[in-house]
Amino acid sequence: MDRCLKMTTGQVSVKSNAVFELNLELYRKLYLIRRAEEKIQEHYSEDEMKTPMHMSMGAEAISAGVCHALGPESQVLGTYRSHALFLAKTGDTDDFFAEMYGKKTASLKGKGGSMHLCSPDYGFMITSAIVASAIPVAVGCAFANKQADNDKIVAVFFGDGAVDEGVFWESFNLACLMRLPILFVCEDNSLAVHTPKSMRHGYDSITDVLSNFDCLVWQKKTTDVEVIYIETHQLIEQIQAEQMPCFLHLHYYRYLEHVGINQDFDAGYRSRDEFEEWYKVDPIRLQRTKLKGLGYSEQDIRRLEKGIEEQINNSLTMAQNAPFVESSELYKGVLV
Amino acid sequence: MRQITYCQALNEAMTQEMERDLSVFVYGIGVSDHKKVFGTTDGLLERFGEERCFDTPLSEDTMAGFGLGAAINGMRPIHIHIRVDFLLLAMNQLANMISSCRYMSGEKLKAPLVIRAVIGRGWGQGSQHSKSMLSTFAHIPGLKVVLPTTPTDAKGLLISAIRDDGPVIFIEHRWLYWQEQEVPQEPFTVPIGQANIVRRGRDLTIVATSWMNVEAMKAAEILSREGVEIEIVDPRTISPLDDELIAESVNKTGHCIVADNDWLHCGFSAEVAAVVSEKCFDRLKSPVCRIGFAPTPCPTARHLEDEFYPNAKNIVRAIEKKLGLSETDLSTESFYSHTNRFKGPF
Numbered sequence: 001m002d003r004c005l006k007m008t009t010g011q012v013s014v015k016s017n018a019v020f021e022l023n024l025e026l027y028r029k030l031y032l033i034r035r036a037e038e039k040i041q042e043h044y045s046e047d048e049m050k051t052p053m054h055m056s057m058g059a060e061a062i063s064a065g066v067c068h069a070l071g072p073e074s075q076v077l078g079t080y081r082s083h084a085l086f087l088a089k090t091g092d093t094d095d096f097f098a099e100m101y102g103k104k105t106a107s108l109k110g111k112g113g114s115m116h117l118c119s120p121d122y123g124f125m126i127t128s129a130i131v132a133s134a135i136p137v138a139v140g141c142a143f144a145n146k147q148a149d150n151d152k153i154v155a156v157f158f159g160d161g162a163v164d165e166g167v168f169w170e171s172f173n174l175a176c177l178m179r180l181p182i183l184f185v186c187e188d189n190s191l192a193v194h195t196p197k198s199m200r201h202g203y204d205s206i207t208d209v210l211s212n213f214d215c216l217v218w219q220k221k222t223t224d225v226e227v228i229y230i231e232t233h234q235l236i237e238q239i240q241a242e243q244m245p246c247f248l249h250l251h252y253y254r255y256l257e258h259v260g261i262n263q264d265f266d267a268g269y270r271s272r273d274e275f276e277e278w279y280k281v282d283p284i285r286l287q288r289t290k291l292k293g294l295g296y297s298e299q300d301i302r303r304l305e306k307g308i309e310e311q312i313n314n315s316l317t318m319a320q321n322a323p324f325v326e327s328s329e330l331y332k333g334v335l336v
Numbered sequence: 337m338r339q340i341t342y343c344q345a346l347n348e349a350m351t352q353e354m355e356r357d358l359s360v361f362v363y364g365i366g367v368s369d370h371k372k373v374f375g376t377t378d379g380l381l382e383r384f385g386e387e388r389c390f391d392t393p394l395s396e397d398t399m400a401g402f403g404l405g406a407a408i409n410g411m412r413p414i415h416i417h418i419r420v421d422f423l424l425l426a427m428n429q430l431a432n433m434i435s436s437c438r439y440m441s442g443e444k445l446k447a448p449l450v451i452r453a454v455i456g457r458g459w460g461q462g463s464q465h466s467k468s469m470l471s472t473f474a475h476i477p478g479l480k481v482v483l484p485t486t487p488t489d490a491k492g493l494l495i496s497a498i499r500d501d502g503p504v505i506f507i508e509h510r511w512l513y514w515q516e517q518e519v520p521q522e523p524f525t526v527p528i529g530q531a532n533i534v535r536r537g538r539d540l541t542i543v544a545t546s547w548m549n550v551e552a553m554k555a556a557e558i559l560s561r562e563g564v565e566i567e568i569v570d571p572r573t574i575s576p577l578d579d580e581l582i583a584e585s586v587n588k589t590g591h592c593i594v595a596d597n598d599w600l601h602c603g604f605s606a607e608v609a610a611v612v613s614e615k616c617f618d619r620l621k622s623p624v625c626r627i628g629f630a631p632t633p634c635p636t637a638r639h640l641e642d643e644f645y646p647n648a649k650n651i652v653r654a655i656e657k658k659l660g661l662s663e664t665d666l667s668t669e670s671f672y673s674h675t676n677r678f679k680g681p682f
Contacts, residue, residue, distance in 0.1 A: 075409075108442040118441045125408060126445070130432045136398040137433060140405020140413075147387065147411070167428075170395035174402065177393065333443040334477050335576065336502040 029064035041261045051113035056084030058255040061283035063088035065228025077138040078157040080115035080129035090122040097319035104325040132165035142180040155183040161192030175245040176213045189254040219249035223283040253278035337518040345487040346376040349494035361388040364416035400426035407447040417453040435478030455509040458674040463633035471603040474575040481575040483507040485549040487517040492526030509547040515680030531578035537565035540591040548595040554648035583615035590621035600628040
């Protein structure tokens with residue numbers, strides 16, 4: 001931790017300040033993601049957001065920590081479960097809600113929806129609703145960056161289901177072979193829709209298997225966004241120094257059903273007890289408590305949260321009031 | 337003007353574009369080995385280095401997605417498959433990612449990506465080394481599908497494909513590789529989406545794809561001696577399709593045969609039949625007739641393979657039937673085969 005903070009501040013005397021700022025920014029990201037999704041839960045039954053919601057709830061610390069370490073120049077690619085990733089990378093709630101409502105004001109103009117978020121101006125390149133399909137695309141992005149010698153890092157996010165796909169192995173092999181600057185972020189919730197790893201994997205540990213490749217491998221079971229940030233920061237330095245890809249294996253608990261806005265502990269495939277255990281270390285609450293430990297008052301935190309609430313409410317209202325794109329838009333953008 | 341082969345034309349197009357534009361690179365299984373994809377990648381490794389011409393793992397699906405990633409990050413990849421059949425391993429990337437990338441990104445992303453794939457017909461190539469799959473690719477919105485017949489079209493269309501800001505599937509029949517033609521040395525483009533009248537005639541229109549233009553031309557030459565003049569339209573690109581030129585020709589002749597280098601069922605030939613029905617209904621003197629592969633997997637034994645593929649003879653007989661002519665004596669004709677190569681010119 002000291003190593004990376006010294007890098008950013010240069011002086012030990014401002015270290016505590018830097019820790020404070022870092023944790024505040026991380027909390028800002030976490031809170032924004034959580035509240036944006038809670039806002040979706042609040043309004044989804046109105047049936048105006050006609051797009052299947054694969055919620056990030058429970059996974060926020062991964063996107064927030066990794067994206068903060070990556071910085072704005074990097075590029076990310078994700079999956080159909082990318083609300084957290086989108087908001088962590090772009091912070092653009094106007095665009096986010098406009099696309100959820102399928103409105104003209106969204107940069108995708110209603111052609112993507114929740115499962116296909118995309119915002120290249122922020123380095124949020126592509127997401128895919130076909131498991132693992134963005135992974136080779138990320139490798140190609142990393143190749144282009146390496147050819148351009150632009151020091152950009154690509155991070156591709158995927159679930160533990162993606163490592164069942166052949167294209168994951170092909171892509172990982174290729175990235176190792178070409179020694180590309182890419183971070184593979186496995187967001188492991190132990191479930192592929194409802195199917196546990198024990199029914200899918202003919203091996204115990206994915207990181208053990210992958211450590212035989214020419215790459216860096218790191219894994220952690222934590223909901224502490226600061227830990228994820230610090231470790232990722234160091235891994236990025238290593239990717240650049242050693243010119244090899246990294247597999248970052250992070251565990252989390254999916255709070256809600258595979259698709260939809262509700263809990264599903266009565267479905268029989270997992271227990272509420274498991275959730276309760278994880279919820280004790282909920283990433284947002286954990287970070288909030290940490291801020292208090294760093295001397296931030298309840299009042300200050302509430303002020304910060306209020307600002308974020310206002311941002312989300314404004315974005316939501318704008319999206320609700322925005323027009324739909326003209327029907328002729330259907331035919332635009334198919335061929336160049 | 338100097339004459340070059342179709343194969344050399346492809347090589348020249350890539351060489352000139354790689355010289356002109358540093359973002360162009362060539363990759364695929366075997367592109368830099370000693371065989372050089374039938375010679376089409378000859379000299380690229382030596383001239384541009386292994387960063388711009390490289391072999392890959394046997395991972396077609398990933399390598400297709402890799403091309404998309406490089407393309408959205410500003411490069412212009414050319415991905416080569418020595419058989420169309422191998423490209424099928426990348427259908428997920430083609431149908432779910434590459435084709436829809438521009439559309440789903442609200443036009444924020446562009447994917448200038450060329451995928452060259454070779455039709456590997458005979459002898460004995462069998463079911464998994466000889467497919468065309470034209471219609472399968474053309475069915476997907478967002479992909480352009482190009483299949484040049486002549487060396488000039490091969491060069492001009494490949495340069496157009498490389499400069500195109502969207503994904504282009506570029507399908508080459510290897511029996512066309514050895515034909516020679518006068519081809520301009522300077523870089524030039526043939527626009528994607530424009531059909532070509534390969535032969536002018538008044539009596540009947542043949543719409544032929546890829547190799548079937550050669551067979552159609554042979555049939556036309558035979559019947560020309562009998563006083564029948566056939567018009568041959570080569571669509572050159574089937575997505576987007578120049579249906580106007582097809583309709584113009586059929587409205588003139590009143591008869592249409594589609595000779596497709598693919599299966600018929602739900603195929604490009606059915607698409608042409610629909611276009612002709614919509615645009616030429618009042619002028620048609622006979623129903624559209626379709627000629628293509630037998631509705632079977634491609635066999636390997638010579639006599640079965642000959643039965644599987646249609647040739648000029650089938651076209652001649654179809655024309656005679658349509659025009660009410662008696663059967664021409666074909667016993668002295670020599671038809672093209674893997675050993676009796678077509679060497680041009682058109």
